[in-house]
Amino acid sequence: MNVSSKLERSLGLRYVIVVVIGNIIGSGVYKKVAPMAAELHSSAWVLVAWILGGIITLFGALSNAEVAGLLADTGGEYGYYKKIYNRFFAFIFGWSLFTVIQTASISSLAYVFSQSLVNILHVPPVLASLSHFTIGGVFYPFADFSVKLIAITLIVLVTWVNTKAIRKGAGISNIILLMVFLGIFVIIAFGLSSNTASVQQSVDFVTTDAIPVTASALMTAMLSAFWAYQGWAAIGYLGGEIKNPTVTIPRGIIIGVFIVIGIYLAVNVTYLSLLSIPALEQISASGNQIAAVEAVKAFWGSNGSLFISLLILLTTLGCTHATIMASSRPYYAMAKEGFFFRSAAALNKAHVPRNSLLFQGVWACVLVLSGTFDQLTDMIIFAVFIYYGATTLGVFILRRKMPDAPRPYKVWGYPVVPAIVILFCAALFINTIFTRPREAGIGLVLMLTGVPMYWWFRKRRNASGIENEP
DSSP states (O other), rough: OOSSSSOOOBBOOOHHHHHHHHHHOHHHHHHTTTHHHHHHHHHHHHHHHHHHHHHHHHHHHHHHHHHHHOOOOOOHHHHHHHHHHHHHHHHHHHHEEEEHHEEEHHHHHHHHHHHHHHHHOOOOOGGGGGTTBTTTBOOOOOTTTHHHHHHHHHHHHHOOOOOOHHHHHHHHHHHHHHHHHHHHHHHHHHHHTTTTOOOOGGGOOOOOOOOOHHHHHHHHHHHHHHHHHHTTTGGBBBBBBBBHHHHHHHHHHHHHHHHHHHHHHHHHHHHHHSSOOOOOOOOHSSSSHHHHHHHHHHHTTTTTHHHHHHHHHHHHHHHHHHHHHTHHHHHHHHTTTSSOGGGGGGTTTTOHHHHHHHHHHHHHHHHTTTHHHHHHEEEEEHHHHHHHHHHHHHHHHHHHEEEEEEEOOTTTTHHHHHHHHHHHHHHHHHHHHHHHHHHHHHHHHHTTTHHHHHHHHHHHHHHOOOEEEE
């Protein structure tokens, strides 16, 4: 039963920075250097991909910050797109969050958490006889079923925690993020100071196969980097629970993204100084090894694998928690307007959209059963960059539509910086269709299911007598 129809504004700048960083730092910081090495075959080019990914992410964050400062409200881009474009486009975005972007992010993070836990505890296989069962030759729901069961259990438990109170959830994020920072600092400090480290090895532009790196290969490798940077925009979904959001959200996004770029560059220099490109290529090919674990083994031996596995557990737990907390808010905003399942608009006694969290959790569990970690992450990045481009284009549109509106923050380098982001998003979209057609196709199909759903919700909304909004 509702106690209030409004969300409670209780989060300040510190919480915003924590949620931004907590939504970004997840599995990518430990896993993605290996597939990037397999794509580029050069340590220096891997670092270039991380740097370019960081620059594009920062440019996107700067552009988003102007829009967020002007239009901050619950629902993030969902609320922005109604004013920039129209309700239909806003709905398709919100539906894409539900079907692909945020729920698949939750699924993939929980999947890596579960993989690490299984490796530590040596959990026996479950339903191994059904591992080859397939749906359409595309989905293998019972493959690695023990891993998937633990991932589903994690999603259920963290969703339950987030139904209790927003401040309680943010406090947990604070503690987890502090421990993650300490763990990553230990890897960097001990890794770079060890006898096995070679910084010169980490800046070698010579490829192992003597084939020049192409722009397409670099962009494909950056899909991995962008997964590691993905998540910063989710803070906009909490706009209705943030104090002074037009100032706090832009500031929190910029500070958080800067911190993450610095951490990623430092830790990836460490990995590349400890592991050769051929070694990283083998890790990528194995499918069940994690680059960070092998890097720590290089200076701490087998004893280090337990440390890094526990750190991965903690990091993915923190990121799963932050993502679940933030991601359910757009569905709440949509439901209040009649464009999502009606019960998702309800708040519980803790002023939390419990039903929205439950819908999100159920679909995330289904996605856990649908694919592998890399399939999910490539599908997410393909989908999310469509909307990063749309938000950045909104900077130009709003400058024309609302020239005199107060802007607490204006994007640095306008119009060049937002133009670079838009052009890059278009190039990444096209490149992914050719290099990852399966992931791009599944992502597009899931997003486009929103077209009939929009008309269905609209028909129900009109029948219920909900007033139309501009």
